[in-house]
Amino acid sequence: MKTINRCLRSRWLLALFASLFLAVGASAQNEVRGRVTADGQPLVGASVIIKGTTTGTSTDTSGDFTIRAKSGAVLSVGFVGYKTREVAVTAGATFLDIVLEAEEALIDDVVVIGYGSMKKSDLTGSVVSVKMDAIKDISAPSVEGLLQGRAAGLQIMNTSQDPGAGAVVRIRGNSSLNGSNTPLIVVDGFPIGDAGNLSQINPSDIESIEILKDASSSAIYGSRGANGVILIQTRTAKGGSTQVSVNHRTTIGQFTDELNVWRNPLQMAQIANEELTNAGLPALYTGQYNNGTYYPSLIEIQQGKWSNTDWADLCMRTAVVNNTTATLSHSTDKAAINLSLNYFDDEGVYKKDNFRKGNVTLNGSYKLAKNFTLQTSNIFSIHKRHVNNTLEYGRNPLWPVYDEDGNYFVASETDFGHPLIISDNVKNETQGRDLISSLAAEWEIVEGLKIRTQLNYNYSTTVQDVYNASNTSQEAHDMNGIAQMNNSLSQDVLSETYITFQRTFADRHNLSVMAGHSFDYNMGRTLGTTAYDFVNDALGNENMGAGNPQKNVINNTYQNSKLLSFYGRLNYVLDDKYLFTFTMRADGSSKFGKNSKWGYFPSGAVSWKLHNEPWMQKLNVFDEFKIRASWGLSGNQGISPYQTLNRYGTEKYWFADKWQTAIGPGYEAGREGANDRYILWGGISNPDLRWESTRQWNLGVDLAFFRRRLRVTMDYYDKYTTDLLREKYLPLSSGYDKMWVNDGNIRNRGFELTLDGDIVSRKNTSLSATFIFSRNRNKVTDLGNAVSSGLSTDYLTGMQYEVCGQSLSMFNGNPSVYAIGYPMYVFYGYRVDGIIQQGEDPGFMSSDGKDLPGELKYVDLNGDYAIDDRDRCIIGDPNPDFTASLNLAFRYKNLDVSVFLNGVFGNDVIYNGYTYDPRVKIKRWTPDNPTNKYPRLNSTRSYLFSDYFVHDGSFVRMQNINIGYTIPVRKAFIRSVRVFANIENAYTFTEFDGYDPEVGVDGIYWGGYPRLRKYTIGLDLKF
Structure with missing residues (x-):
């Protein structure tokens, strides 16, 4: 019995000592709180484990965690x-x-492609993701300018x-003479048209931008993909949390150069007299x-009896832009919104010149069942x-x-040139509303097999x-005031369904x-009304009925087009080494004639890792070495509807107290009507009008070295466009001047x-x-024959060409041509x-x-001692030899600095500033100043277009210098x-010599x- 009691006492003592030991151990542990972030964002679900144990926790929706650990313990924190x-x-x-910090070697970005997404490492085509x-x-106000x-x-x-x-956007050069050259824009899977529609999107709402450049990538969009495709994904809620962000930017704009105006009125008068x-x-000044x-005479001016008004100061101001965005996102395992x-408010440099825009973007995803999801994307904007x-x-x-x-x-x-009179009495306002809306349903039938149907609607109206x-x-004086009201409306409805299988x-x-x-x-319509002859200017165009009803002019247009499409794609990867895409x-x-309504657009690509x-x-040596080849x-x-049909139209306006009818195509051969009101023939039919086709092949290499700290991408492409959509000149005997053909x-x-390197990468x-x-070589290889296509022939070389572009009045014609071989x-x-x-x-x-x-x-090229059309030749090329850019980004702890330079090289620009620039006129040729650069002054001179007006437009621009600082915060709500x-x-x-070499x-x-x-x-604030 004593033995048993001793054993029991021993156990109680052992239990007591054990309890005391655990208590001491517990008292040595502290409650440690923390937050796990990356790139300024909380990481939800990051693991926090005490090293050497199985004790751990994970971060919540704010990236926060709480764990009990003793002093000296080591926490191992990880996230995929x-x-x-x-x-x-x-x-x-x-x-x-x-x-x-991101583990570059582990990241394999997912890239959005047409009708889907895929790992960047599995791409076979030429696709670029914008950072x-x-x-x-x-x-x-719009994203296209930021992509330069x-x-x-x-x-x-x-x-x-x-x-x-907006801006002019091109991918791999110009491929069409009269058709569209702008790339297709796709927003959240919805093709919304060309780059002009980018103004509907708030740049702050964009999550990713992918650019599809080769035919293998863009051929899935068929008849709209020849000029490349820009895919835009707007932001969606992620991370299983509620987040609020507010960002504001204030910008002021000032001229980079002085305005070319006369600062010395006496000098101006002397030059004018000369x-x-x-x-x-x-x-004149006598x-x-x-x-x-x-x-006034020169003496009066010299004596200071007349003004020296700074009109630029009266007309202009410092530009001010304010841009504010507020975002709310919330997500759970069932829904995300x-x-x-x-x-956006842009007060331009001209006084009373402004642009204001408001945007609302609403994206949502709703998981109605384990395998069924609804998604919606909506962008609404108004602008004035x-x-x-x-x-x-x-x-x-x-x-x-x-x-x-x-x-x-x-x-x-x-004298109708007083700026303040014009500013006070001219009204020119445009208001618009735009809506891009999508509703999609996705059903995963079985694992790896999905079907998705999507309804898209794009609405745009302007007044x-x-x-x-x-x-x-x-003109306004002669007509006693001119009022106009122009309305436009366009709608685009797209319905599509596709099925995907992946295994x-x-x-x-x-x-x-x-x-x-x-x-x-797609449907579009316009309505324009012009009124003249008002009793006074008090009401402006608020009451157009106050104009003379006999002089009112009404014009309207209506057009629609339809596109039916079937498409498919197959991707196959063998052993993560050999990749195939068809x-x-x-x-x-x-839009096309009954004989050519359907077009077929195949493509294929292979790649080897x-x-x-x-x-x-x-x-x-290589962390990545991938060869790509594609053809498509x-x-x-990109032409207006009805170009394959006989077209009619009217063009009527009031002038000189009577109705005037414009002389248009077919005026003599086909006008019909009475009382000086005519129907004009607008064009003749071409039932064989068909697609413009672009065949493109691409060879590419993707390389990565030094644990992916140096990445290299190279592409060589050949892009050949045939059956150009163009307006062909017709013989005068036809009664028409042009018709649409494939020629x-x-x-x-x-x-x-592209060279992308992480030069320094430390904690x-x-x-x-x-x-x-980038280097692109563009060449017109064929324009048809001179007889049927209305081409002209160069006297010296026999080169065939067609006048194109815009006419310049100082040269009495067009300086640009489409020339075969150029x-x-x-x-x-x-x-x-x-x-x-x-x-x-x-x-x-x-x-x-x-x-x-x-x-x-002038140079007499043909040697006949005369200057005429036979002495002309090609004297310039506006296409650049190459473009280049360099972006440097530096970060030290919470401080970041970046510098971006962009350059265009080898392009020519037509500069006609010599005819009005005071800085040039004062350097003119005189017997006492026999310069060999600037000619003498002559107010009646008729200029011939020559290489004197062609200048090197190359430039390197320090486009952006940015410095930012992320302030450490410890507030729970920030x-x-x-x-x-x-x-x-x-x-x-x-x-x-001009203000800016960046032109069209x-x-x-x-x-x-x-x-x-x-x-x-x-x-930028994030809550």
Whole structure:
């Protein structure tokens, strides 16, 4: 019994000691709280484990965790796709802020492609993903301007700085003469048309942008994919949490150069007199009246008796842009919703010139069952644009703002150029509403087999109100005021259904199949009303009925088109080394004739992952080495409907107290009507009109070295477009001037290179660089024969060409041509060999003074001692030799700095500023200043278009400098705070004499005003 008692006492003692030990151990443990983030975002579900034990927890929806750990313990924190980090628990530690870094070697980005997505490593075509982080801080009304220089093969031209202005977008050059050259835009799976529709989307709402460049990638879009495709995915809620973010940007814009206006009125008057006397005309500034206007003498001006008005200061201001976005996102395992509100206000450099836009974006996903999901995407925008950019800031500085009675000064009854009168009495406003809406249902029938049906709707309407008061122009004065109201409406309804199947067999064969069909209905209509002859200007166009009813003009249009499509794609991967892609699409379009409604667009691509071959892995050099090859056929239906039919129309307007009928195509041969009101033939039918087809092959290589810290992508492509959609000139005997035909070929060849490197990659410091190089060679290879296509023939070379582009009045014609064997829009004109000096034989004779000293010395190419059409040749090319960009990004802890440079090289630009630029006129040729660059002044000179006006448009622009700082926060309700500042268009290196060498595809410089240097400060808050 004693033995038993001793045993019991021993057990009680053992239990007591054990309890005391556990109590001591427990007292040595602390409750440790923390937050796990990456790239400023919380990581939901990250694992937090005490190293060497099985004790652990995971982060909640805010990235927060709580765990009990003793001092000295090590926490192992991990998340898929990120480097595992070990953090020691120190004495007294209560909160740990843990930031994980992405593990590049583990990440295989998912890339959106047409009708689906796939791993980036499995791509067989040429697809580029734009880095959204690089453009997130730039304030802009539309995304296309932000993409400039961000992707190889993508050319963006920001040709206007007016508020709300868009940009010109091209992928791998121009492929059509008269059809569309802009890429297809697809938003959340909905093709919304060309790049002009990008203005409907708030850039802050965009999550990803993919650019499909080769035919293998874009052929799935068939007749609309020939010019490439830009895929945009808007943001959706993720992470099983509720998140709120607010960001604001304020931008001010100032000119990068001085305006080309006269600052010295005496010098201006002297130059004006010289221009007239050189032309054999009397001087203007002589202290006499001329056509009702008094022009002071040079002595009066010198004595300061007249004004020196700074009209630019009266017309212009510092541009101010405010851009605010608020976003709410919430997600659970059953539903996700993302709501974004944006307001954009751009006060342009012209006073009263502005653009305002509001955006609402609502995306949702609802899991109604384990295998059934509903998704919706909605973008609604409203905008208002007030145009006031026609003010004459170059008005004569001698004219004062006000007269002696305090009224606006006008030099004569025909002086309609006073900027303040125009600003007060001209109305030009446009308001618009746009809606992009999609509803999709996806059903996973069995594992790997899904069917998706989607209904898309795009609605756009605009209303333009214009009124020109009777004191704002000669025409408005003669017509006692002109009022206009123009309405437009467009709708696009797209229904499509497709099925996908994906399965891996025997761990070697990965198969993905997609097939579907779609039907697209597009409708557009316009209604325009013009009224004249108002009793007074009080009501403007608020009451157009107040105009003379006999002079009212009403015009309207209506058109619709339909597109029926069937498509499919097969992807096959063998052993994660050999990849194959085949696509096919058939499109039937109502735009084409009964004989050619259907087009068929196949494509194929193969790829080889050499880095997964055992013999390549032994070299231990490449982290990635992939070769890609593709070929495909895509189409272009970018013409208006009804071009295959006989077309009729009317063009009637009131002038000189009677109805006038415009002389259009077929006027003499086909007009019908009575009482001077006619129906005009608009064009003749062509039932054989068919698709423009583009065949393209692409060879590419993807490389990665040094644990993927250096990544290289190279592509070479050959893009050949046949059956060009163009308006063919017809013989005069037909009674028509043009008709739509398929005639001609264009070839684009090019090379693209992207170098992407992580130069420094450490815990607190990183430095990365991205270099992009693109080279495209464009050539018109065929335009039909000269007889049937209305082509002209060059006298010296026999080259056949067609005049194209825009006409310039100073040259009395078009400077650009489509010439066989040359790029599109090449310049065709005369060569100049300096300035004719006194006593020099110019090498030609002229009856209009072009052979006098001080004039341009034209080159007599055919040697007949005369300058005429037979001396013309190709004198310039607006297409660049290549483009390049460089982006540098540096981060130290919470500080980030980036610099972006963009360059265009080897393009020519037509610059006509010599005829009006004061800085040039003061350097003109005179007997005392025998310059060989600037000709003498002559107010009646008729210029021949020559290479004197063709300038090198190459430039390198420091496009953006950005600095930002993420402020550490410890508030439970604030996830992150970031402040930043950037400068856009910081400096441009160029030898171009005009304001800005960045012009449109035709290379014509239109003047305007200098590019703005924009200073932005911003704040991003996340809750």
